[in-house]
Amino acid sequence: MTIPIALVGVGKIARDQHLPTIAASPHFHLAGVVSRHADDLDVPAAATIAALKEQVPDLAAVSLCTPPMGRAALIGEALHLGLHVMVEKPPAATISEAERFAGMARAAGQGLYLTWHSRAASGVEPLRQWLSGKAIRRIAIEWMEDVRVWHPGQEWIWEPGIGVFDPGINALSILTHLLASPAEVREAVLRYPADRAAPIAATLALASDAAAEIAVDFSFDQRGPQTWTIAVETDAGHAMLRDGGGRLFVDDAEVAVPEGTEYGRLYARFAEVVAQGAIDADLAPFRLVADAHLIGRRETVAPFRWND
Template structure:
């Protein structure tokens, strides 16, 4: 059994809450180094750095998990690949599709693994939903993804900047499930994007979707202004008449009202099991389908200005 010596670049909330515990729980990984501009202690890893370039200089580091904001991820990942490291990319994997394509090609050239992680896809319920929908035509799709940005992204101003994705930072999780479970490709038909008067990224979005041959009722609604209970639901109805619902971010599945899967999310454990397999095989896995839907929404979306938002 090979133990992969790994580093983390960017020790924000997602890295602390998910990546660190998942790495430490997986015996096939050894956390060797961590880099963060916020400062670290010797309890975080054997080596700690403020400058990620110092981490990339460690010969024993085989791979790095890049958990920075997306605006700077491409340059860091590029330097990591050129330094001979494989890379795991938090979602969204870059700021633009062109950046991701560059990383894909550079990984091939360097012979290193590039892995795009869509954590919501690693719920068991998502896999079961994909199996249930295989081969069927979809009549209705309703995605409702509403949460409280003040709770989930406290003080994270980068999400409101150009390239920070705004409400699509969580919304892309929903789209990653949609692209995984739908039996045929999905396209953006129309998009209304609500931008606060004082922000450069949307706080809400309403998307009309379509498939290549059907005129089904397919839509998604994202909103960052939800308070109280949070809503992460995907409802699907097929032409054959059966319906399913994924709830709690994709961790629960009902088919025709019958509970089929209900489990505690173990998304990042699944991500690192997959990364271990890819590193062992020397393969990359670059899934850009959710990313393309977000890019298309920005490309054809109608900008709607709403009142200023203070967080």
């Protein structure tokens, strides 16, 4: 028997990733949506989680695909109704808000999963295993994509604290999963369009007991081919993740990685969370983003235009 789940928010990420993944999932079936923009879906729809629960009494879980602002209220509503909760990244608008979620779930006795989808890319776990026992000398991250392609016309992406860190936090989620010790931000330069409240590019210098030098370059204005790479130099060879972690190269030779999709693995993990009533709520990537804003030097660049 599959778990009845509802999507809260049916925007681009829900349609591109969550809906097809749930449709193919052996663990879940879509029992409804909380959205005003899902008339094309053949499931119950409501304006609130509580209203949907009335329509679908056996609803057991929700997956939040809304923008990060206001997540505490949605999570609180779902937990109060006895639902397990899965959350799209980033988990909230602020660290203080996100830090409440685990305690809320624990008090309610429900499962909570704050997801980092790039950690579930096919090459990430094989690279983590390859790094075991090796001394990391340097890590170089280049994570560059075009906001016009991935968030067309979505003005919420330019809310303070988001911008280029919407994709950039994906790279940081992989980094914090690979490292055996926590990372910290030593320097940061954040480049803000003159007419926007969030950066369109960032350069970071990080360090960790597990890697003395970590260089990070983010852009949200990449034209043409998109770049998502993490290169690692060790005392026993080098490796690179490409295509957002989907492909792994060791000493310049591509190696086989497990089949499957990022979101397929996320929903498989959420099924475990539901079965165990577990809490999986790592905030390490989010803390690095917050630290980058705290110590980052601001530079102003040309205004942003959607149609440039």
